Amino acid sequence: METIQQQIGAMQEEIKRLREELEVVKKGNFDTITCKVWNVIDANGKERITAFTSPDGQAGVQWLDKDGQMRINALTLADGYASVQCLDKDEKIRIVARTNTHGNAGMAWFDKDGKERISAGTFADGQA
Numbered sequence: 001m002e003t004i005q006q007q008i009g010a011m012q013e014e015i016k017r018l019r020e021e022l023e024v025v026k027k028g029n030f031d032t033i034t035c036k037v038w039n040v041i042d043a044n045g046k047e048r049i050t051a052f053t054s055p056d057g058q059a060g061v062q063w064l065d066k067d068g069q070m071r072i073n074a075l076t077l078a079d080g081y082a083s084v085q086c087l088d089k090d091e092k093i094r095i096v097a098r099t100n101t102h103g104n105a106g107m108a109w110f111d112k113d114g115k116e117r118i119s120a121g122t123f124a125d126g127q128a
């Protein structure tokens with residue numbers, strides 16, 4: 001069983017370690033930051049960029065406008081599908097670029113009602 005003096009000594013060591021870590025944080029001198037979600041806010045405290053991973057294997061970054069509407073969404077799914085979507089002010093997809101693990105890649109442009117108007121792609125077998 002630890003004595004009170006031993007417990008106090010251990011707490012003092014822990015406080016010293018935490019103070020050293022706090023100084024590193026205050027200086028912004030990082031080699032690696034590890035987290036599940038990362039949010040960047042503007043001068044008004046509004047979220048403008050968020051990066052995340054999910055339990056089902058997704059990883060993404062989203063850029064929001066000053067009103068909090070998603071305008072760009074970059075996403076990679078667990079199965080290797082990746083896309084970048086540009087959205088209008090109503091968060092409707094207007095342009096999407098995508099790839100998959102089968103070697104296919106494509107782009108599509110949509111009108112304001114969400115109807116696909118132009119589509120272009122290449123396939124693993126060389127077709128376009």
